[in-house]
Amino acid sequence: MIRGRKSRWAMLLCLLLAVALLAGCSSNKEAAEGNKDADKSQEEAIKLGFLGATTGDVANYGIPGKKGMEMAIDDLNAQGGILGKKVEGVYEDNKGENSEIALIATKYITRDKVVAMVGDPCTGLTKVAADIAQKNKVVIFSAGATGTGVVEIGDYVFRNTLLDQFAVPSVVDWMMNSKGWKNFAIITSLNIGYSTALTPVFQEAIKAKGGKIVIEDTINNGETDFTAQITKLKNAGADVLVFTGYYREAALLQNEAKKQGLDITLLGGDGLYGHDLIKLGKDAVEEKVIYYCGFSSDQPSPETDAFIKKYVERFKEQPDMFSAQYYDAVMILAKAMTDAKSTDPAVFKDELARLKDYPGVSGNTTFRADREPIKSPICLITVKDGEFFLLEKIPVKVQ
Amino acid sequence: MNGLDAAITQYIDPYYLRIMILLGINIILALGLNLITGVTGQLSMGHAGFMSIGAYTSAILSMQFGFSYLMALLAGAAVAAFFGFLIGIPTLRLEGDYLAMVTIGFAEIIRVFFLNFEPGGKAVGLSGIPQHTNFITVWLIALLIIALNTRLLKSRMGRAFYAIRENEIAAASTGIDTTRLKILAFTAGSFLGGLGGGLYSHYMYYINPQDFGFMKSIELLNMVILGGMGSIPGTILGSFILTLAPEMLRIVAEYRLLFYGALLVILMIFRPNGILGDVRIYDLKKRWGRKEVKTCQS
Amino acid sequence: MFWEQLLNGLTLGSTYALIALGYTMVYGIVQLINFAHGEIYMFGAFAGLILVSFFGFNLIAAMLAAMLFCMLLGILVERIAYRPLRGKSSRLSALISAIGVSIFLSTLMALMAGTNTHRYPEVIAHQSYHLGSLDLSLMQILILAVSALLMIGLQFMVQKTRIGKAMRACSQDLDASYLMGINVNRVISFTFAVGSALAAAGGVMVGVYYNAVWPYMGMMAGLKAFAAAVMGGIGSIPGAMIGGLSLGIMEIMGVAYLSSSYKDAIAFGMLILVLLIRPQGLMGQKISKKV
Numbered sequence: 007m008i009r010g011r012k013s014r015w016a017m018l019l020c021l022l023l024a025v026a027l028l029a030g031c032s033s034n035k036e037a038a039e040g041n042k043d044a045d046k047s048q049e050e051a052i053k054l055g056f057l058g059a060t061t062g063d064v065a066n067y068g069i070p071g072k073k074g075m076e077m078a079i080d081d082l083n084a085q086g087g088i089l090g091k092k093v094e095g096v097y098e099d100n101k102g103e104n105s106e107i108a109l110i111a112t113k114y115i116t117r118d119k120v121v122a123m124v125g126d127p128c129t130g131l132t133k134v135a136a137d138i139a140q141k142n143k144v145v146i147f148s149a150g151a152t153g154t155g156v157v158e159i160g161d162y163v164f165r166n167t168l169l170d171q172f173a174v175p176s177v178v179d180w181m182m183n184s185k186g187w188k189n190f191a192i193i194t195s196l197n198i199g200y201s202t203a204l205t206p207v208f209q210e211a212i213k214a215k216g217g218k219i220v221i222e223d224t225i226n227n228g229e230t231d232f233t234a235q236i237t238k239l240k241n242a243g244a245d246v247l248v249f250t251g252y253y254r255e256a257a258l259l260q261n262e263a264k265k266q267g268l269d270i271t272l273l274g275g276d277g278l279y280g281h282d283l284i285k286l287g288k289d290a291v292e293e294k295v296i297y298y299c300g301f302s303s304d305q306p307s308p309e310t311d312a313f314i315k316k317y318v319e320r321f322k323e324q325p326d327m328f329s330a331q332y333y334d335a336v337m338i339l340a341k342a343m344t345d346a347k348s349t350d351p352a353v354f355k356d357e358l359a360r361l362k363d364y365p366g367v368s369g370n371t372t373f374r375a376d377r378e379p380i381k382s383p384i385c386l387i388t389v390k391d392g393e394f395f396l397l398e399k400i401p402v403k404v405q
Numbered sequence: 406m407n408g409l410d411a412a413i414t415q416y417i418d419p420y421y422l423r424i425m426i427l428l429g430i431n432i433i434l435a436l437g438l439n440l441i442t443g444v445t446g447q448l449s450m451g452h453a454g455f456m457s458i459g460a461y462t463s464a465i466l467s468m469q470f471g472f473s474y475l476m477a478l479l480a481g482a483a484v485a486a487f488f489g490f491l492i493g494i495p496t497l498r499l500e501g502d503y504l505a506m507v508t509i510g511f512a513e514i515i516r517v518f519f520l521n522f523e524p525g526g527k528a529v530g531l532s533g534i535p536q537h538t539n540f541i542t543v544w545l546i547a548l549l550i551i552a553l554n555t556r557l558l559k560s561r562m563g564r565a566f567y568a569i570r571e572n573e574i575a576a577a578s579t580g581i582d583t584t585r586l587k588i589l590a591f592t593a594g595s596f597l598g599g600l601g602g603g604l605y606s607h608y609m610y611y612i613n614p615q616d617f618g619f620m621k622s623i624e625l626l627n628m629v630i631l632g633g634m635g636s637i638p639g640t641i642l643g644s645f646i647l648t649l650a651p652e653m654l655r656i657v658a659e660y661r662l663l664f665y666g667a668l669l670v671i672l673m674i675f676r677p678n679g680i681l682g683d684v685r686i687y688d689l690k691k692r693w694g695r696k697e698v699k700t701c702q703s
Numbered sequence: 704m705f706w707e708q709l710l711n712g713l714t715l716g717s718t719y720a721l722i723a724l725g726y727t728m729v730y731g732i733v734q735l736i737n738f739a740h741g742e743i744y745m746f747g748a749f750a751g752l753i754l755v756s757f758f759g760f761n762l763i764a765a766m767l768a769a770m771l772f773c774m775l776l777g778i779l780v781e782r783i784a785y786r787p788l789r790g791k792s793s794r795l796s797a798l799i800s801a802i803g804v805s806i807f808l809s810t811l812m813a814l815m816a817g818t819n820t821h822r823y824p825e826v827i828a829h830q831s832y833h834l835g836s837l838d839l840s841l842m843q844i845l846i847l848a849v850s851a852l853l854m855i856g857l858q859f860m861v862q863k864t865r866i867g868k869a870m871r872a873c874s875q876d877l878d879a880s881y882l883m884g885i886n887v888n889r890v891i892s893f894t895f896a897v898g899s900a901l902a903a904a905g906g907v908m909v910g911v912y913y914n915a916v917w918p919y920m921g922m923m924a925g926l927k928a929f930a931a932a933v934m935g936g937i938g939s940i941p942g943a944m945i946g947g948l949s950l951g952i953m954e955i956m957g958v959a960y961l962s963s964s965y966k967d968a969i970a971f972g973m974l975i976l977v978l979l980i981r982p983q984g985l986m987g988q989k990i991s992k993k994v
Contacts, residue, residue: 061810062660065818099659104609104616109652116419133532153529195962196520197615199529209418222965228923230913233711234958241704254820254915261914264842265829286822286915369460454782485940495975498982502736506933509872509926510971548821623802630799663809669803674787677796 020249038390051094052087052349053337054079054113057107057125057135057146066254067127071149072097073321074329075124078336083109089349096120105133107201111135115142121349122147127243127328129153130199136163145351145358145359147339149331152275153203157377162355166334166371168381170207170275176384177298177330178211180400181246181273189220191244191260191270193235195251196224203252204275236262247272253280256295256359257287264290271296279327284389293375295399296388300369301327301383304396313367327368334366354363413540422540424652429543429605431644436554436637437597442626443635445590446570447496448505451512452598452625455675457617458515459485459599460606463523467607469524474537478603485545485599487591488515493591497584500573508622520612530613531606538608546604554637556593566590567635613623632674633679642680706837706961709952714912716757716841716951717850721905722928723860723935724857725850731874731938732894734794738801741779741925742808746904747773748880748916755820755824758947761868762826764847766907770900770961777899779894786888805921812918820917823910834979843844848909853904854944857897874938945985950974 018188059196078093087093088243096118100107107126114120115138119359123139126132127150139146140160149164151392157163159189181187192213195201205397211322212282221242223235236259239247249256249269256278263270272291283291301310313333317325342347364371369381413422438452463481466472472480488511495507519525555702557563568576569583577583606612624647650668654661672680678699722744729737754760760768784800830841861867872880873890881887888898909924910916920923927950935946951969977985 012990061662061818069818078882098655099661103611104611105427109420109427112423113420130532130613132532134609137532143580155532197525197528199613202528208557216777223958226967228919230909230915230920231715234708235963237704237707237711238959258820258913259913263829264443265842266838267831282819286820288822387448409718427927442795476942499978502730502937502976503933503982505736507931507975510930510975513971514968517965572945579787619922627799627802630795634795658981659814660810662806663814666803666807666810670784670800670807673796673800673803674784677788678793679796 017159032341043251051092052089052343053094053096053114053118053120054339055111055118055120056095056097057100057110057123057131057148058127058332059102060097062103064128064147065174065376066282067150068099068102068125070326071125071127071328072330073298073317074149074244074325074332075336077317077320077329078340082336082340083124091349092339094253094368096343099129100126103400104131107135108138109137111146114310115139120144121343121354122339122350124149124332126150128200129156129203129215132156132165133159134237136160139163139183143352145339145355148334148356149334150328153199159208159376161359162351164329164355164358164373164377164379165223166331166338166366166379166381167369168276168298168369168402169378170204172380173275173298173384174204174207174398175211175214176402177273177386178208178215178217179188180386180398182215184398185246187217187245189218189243189245190248191221191223191239191242192219193239193247193251194224195227195255198227198251200252200275201250201275203228203341208248208250214260218264225251225259229255230258233266233354235259235264236268238288239263240266244269244270249274250277252277257285257291259281260287260290260294270294273297275299276301276327279344279394280389281324281326284392287389287393291389292392293388293390296386298384298386299327300383300385300395301367302387302394304385304387304394307365307367310367330366330368333366334368336367336373338364424648426538426540428644428648429540429547430538430601430608431549431625431628431648432547432641433543433597433604433641434601434625435632435644436550437601437687438598438625439629439635439637439640440566441590441593441594442631443629443640444563444566444570445587447587447590449492449508449594450505450619450622450626451492451508451510452594453513453617453619453621454515455485455489455595456605456621457512457519457599457612457614457624458488459602460612461519461522461531461602461615462599463482463603464531464606464612465524465617467535467537468533474535474607478600478607479644481603482596482599483625485602486596489591489593489595490588491596492595493588495586496591499643502666506592508624509619510617512539512617516614516617518648519617528613528615532611534606534612536607536610537611538604543604543608546600550600551641555666558637562586564574564643570635627669631669632677633681636679636681639679639681647682704716704959708955709939710837710839710843712952712955713948714951715848715955717847718905718912718932718947718950719924719928720899720944720947721850721853721908721929722924723903723947724854724940725933726929726932727935727937727940727943728870728894728898730932731940732870732877732891733785733789733797735785735797735801736900736927736929738798739784739787739804739808741921741923741928742805743773743777743780743899743921744775744906744928745812745916745918745921746808746906746911747899748906748910748920749816749821749918750889750903752821753825753917758970762907762911763824765826766904769907770903773906774896777895777945780824781892781895786891805925809921815951816918820915823914823916825914826911826947835991842912846912849904849908852903857901858940860897865892866893867952892978920992930971930974934977934984936984936990939984939986939988942984942986949985 058071059065062066072398080095082093097181098110122145122302129151132148132151136146136159140162144275145162152167152170195206342354342358347353361373382402386397441449454597459481463477467477565581628643628647632638725740747769750772751765754765784804788797821885832839869885931946931950932943935942954970957966
């Protein structure tokens with residue numbers, strides 16, 4: 007008897023859930039259709055989809071990116087939109103997961119009918135979305151993917167970041183000749199693609215220039231205990247520590263080094279750019295961390311200056327590389343659409359590929375024949391008095 | 406997206422199609438875990454490990470060795486099954502949470518292995534996997550697996566699995582070869598895990614080791630327990646809810662995981678044995694039958 | 704270098720041990736893997752951070768207050784998410800409920816504090832001592848001393864006090880204890896409170912030691928602590944201590960002398976090996992099963 011009642015409850019609950027979920031499905035669909043109707047009355051706004059995480063482990067890159075994108079869209083609309091049409095951003099959180107970004111990219115393309123997607127900051131995630139974008143003939147413009155094999159996916163795929171393969175040889179050259187550092191230690195963040203892809207670039211450049219790698223080690227992104235690695239490093243006799251991961255771990259590595267009495271400069275890529283580096287590292291990173299990137303708030307470029315002022319006014323915080331690159335990405339897309347006099351991705355993508363010397367807020371961008379961006383100059387940035395400080399600008403030598 | 410799916414997309418929103426495909430894959434994965442944990446009662450918290458073995462093996466075989474889709478899937482599943490067999494052996498000595506720890510450890514070791522695995526692209530992951538998986542293949546395989554599972558659990562061997570879960574010693578004393586069956590459950594379950602992984606990698610185009618972390622194992626375990634341990638309809642329902650809930654909860658944006666967590670707690674409080682705890686398809690049939698009789702009498 | 708690495712390992716291991724104690728105590732009594740335990744540790748770390756940076760508490764006061772806060776949190780979690788399930792469901796349902804709580808709490812903190820890592824202010828000025836070639840920092844000494852103190856205190860409580868006796872009785876047989884007039888619900892609440900307080904102490908110390916806390920720190924720490932508890936023999940208090948310390952040392956030594964890329968694999972591999980040789984864990988008791 008009791009069993010019977012229980013299972014009847016089970017059936018009821020099960021039925022209720024199914025109905026609720028189906029209702030959710032259909033109401034969503036209705037909402038989507040409602041949106042479509044609303045769009046018609048607005049006479050088709052140009053839609054741009056945001057790719058990035060606002061929760062989860064890589065939310066630190068997505069959140070500022072989203073802000074930069076929002077600001078760019080508002081700026082565009084204040085100037086009258088693109089080709090007289092209003093611009094609209096669609097924002098979903100991909101949590102930094104592959105299956106999520108694939109779903110979101112599909113949703114953007116088929117339901118929101120975006121003409122282009124901006125993002126993702128991570129190389130791997132960008133590849134997933136790029137494949138979908140290419141197959142559906144929608145432009146994807148990554149504002150952060152520095153690894154290889156991104157634009158090769160197809161002619162709808164673009165990015166605007168300083169590529170490591172162009173920057174690293176110049177940076178290594180600077181380390182060896184301007185600084186006289188000959189013995190290198192390299193630490194890799196084992197569980198992030200960005201880092202495992204950047205490490206070989208450094209290894210090759212160091213080998214090619216005749217430097218010596220005295221110790222190689224790995225850490226895991228997201229951990230806090232690096233005591234063993236630092237103790238090892240202390241006994242290795244390196245002049246400089248090349249760290250290819252992100253800023254959080256860089257700050258923690260330097261914290262630990264300071265505690266163990268190890269005085270060494272840490273150098274890395276633009277993954278080290280984030281204000282948390284300073285917040286977390288405090289005096290341990292003071293003039294002890296150098297990174298290279300295509301963006302510096304100390305650049306005297308008027309575009310950058312105006313962008314920083316406006317950003318600080320609006321969000322009450324300093325912009326970072328991702329906000330600047332997302333901002334640029336939207337603006338470059340707008341320029342391409344305006345110049346091509348079309349919002350059809352198949353048309354404006356060709357205009358986009360011809361971009362030359364675009365003076366963006368994150369540096370000058372030119373697309374090479376293979377659509378790889380060349381950004382120049384490289385800014386070497388350090389931390390001074392609790393602020394990012396432009397140490398030196400070095401030109402990019404592209405072979 | 407290939408031909409067949411393109412034809413379907415004329416009638417179904419591709420966004421829903423994508424969710425349906427993921428649901429199919431999740432059902433296959435969850436049914437595999439259900440066999441190990443739900444039916445036989447061996448707590449496994451490392452199912453994503455088997456999934457990653459299947460995903461990587463089949464992806465590498467079809468990318469670099471020119472295996473056909475079906476062969477790659479089967480090979481991936483077979484390799485996963487072999488590791489399932491290996492993990493099954495400690496069950497002879499370990500039980501309960503000790504076994505759970507071994508499965509967690511195993512999945513973590515596999516993840517670390519793939520993080521260091523050069524042909525798999527290390528943390529960068531593997532991209533450019535041919536996209537053979539589509540709606541038809543996933544659901545054909547899923548329906549086949551459901552049918553086979555139903556038959557298996559109805560059989561003598563299926564009842565023996567349940568007996569091990571209920572009381573291993575009693576089961577052994579009635580002449581059930583518990584050792585063999587436990588290893589068999591692990592092997593079959595991880596075969597399905599590997600199969601699901603292969604389908605996943607041939608659908609996603611890109612995989613990386615972080616896709617198969619501890620949280621993925623937990624998600625799969627949630628599907629089995631939430632729906633009702635040991636019940637095939639329950640596992641399907643659990644997969645259905647947990648695949649769709651995150652999509653439904655997209656409305657609440659950043660509060661999504663908050664609701665997801667609360668949902669798990671609330672569902673467990675109100676249905677402590679899972680939504681369809683131990684309801685089997687033939688039980689349902691019987692029950693409806695009985696009910697009819699009752700109404701006739703009254 | 705060996706001694707220094709050993710010290711690093713001991714320090715890391717003692718924080719694992721503090722978290723593992725909570726796992727093992729709860730498990731010993733209700734046979735539940737309390738997956739939300741790592742999140743309680745994270746809340747403890749954040750509570751300490753807020754007290755230190757906004758209310759100017761000193762380390763000891765902040766730690767005690769954070770322990771108190773987490774006691775309440777632990778009791779609350781038990782009341783809401785575990786007690787309604789007790790007795791009428793399989794252990795696995797409670798496990799899912801615990802996972803739900805864990806996801807809920809870490810997301811809650813991520814919403815409140817942001818997903819980024821926060822710096823812990825330096826409550827104690829950094830100081831190091833040289834013992835021959837060995838560098839010993841004040842913080843390391845403090846962590847080792849506080850953990851040792853807490854563990855001895857716990858052992859005393861469990862072995863010598865009335866409530867400890869009740870806890871031991873409950874861990875042997877919940878139903879029989881109930882029949883003997885022990886207020887089982889109160890004992891369980893108390894166990895959660897003590898376990899949570901130890902996790903909070905661990906959280907505050909980890910925060911101070913590494914100068915960093917973040918909302919997702921509980922997940923991996925919880926998993927490692929669970930591994931430690933199982934390795935030591937889940938349910939056994941000295942086992943959790945030994946398991947935590949040996950896991951910490953294994954990890955650090957893995958990085959120092961084998962390969963840092965395979966660090967976690969080495970630690971988990973050793974764990975599996977231990978379990979294969981001693982299925983009941985290092986200190987666990989072998990219980991012969993009856994039908």
